[in-house]
Amino acid sequence: MRGGGAGGGTAWRGGCGGAAAAGRGEAERYSRLDAELHVAIARAGGNPLYLHMVQSIRTAMQEASLRGMQLRVGREEIAAVQQMHEAIVGRIAARDSDGAFREMKRHMQMATEAFRRG
8 A cells, every 4th residue: 555654553553542542432533533544544545536535525424433333332343343443554554455455345344234223
């Protein structure tokens, strides 16, 4: 993946930790951090068009994340989402685009299922 930059793994992991702390009861803050993470992932991909698209739907992503957090009432589900975020970031930091794709696909499948239940 392009655009990660030196030391990117540390910054990514720090962002994940902030999202985890927010996920323990601060759904609005978590949804904001979640949207920021998705924008950072798009930026790391190095595709300016994709970054622009993600930035243009940022508010919608934040609202969807907030709704998702409201649907995931159990700590286990919130923890699972956070583990997925960390797995995605880990694959990106390792420059493993295939692994990052698989982790993101798994994450999106879980999100889709949560919305179907809600």
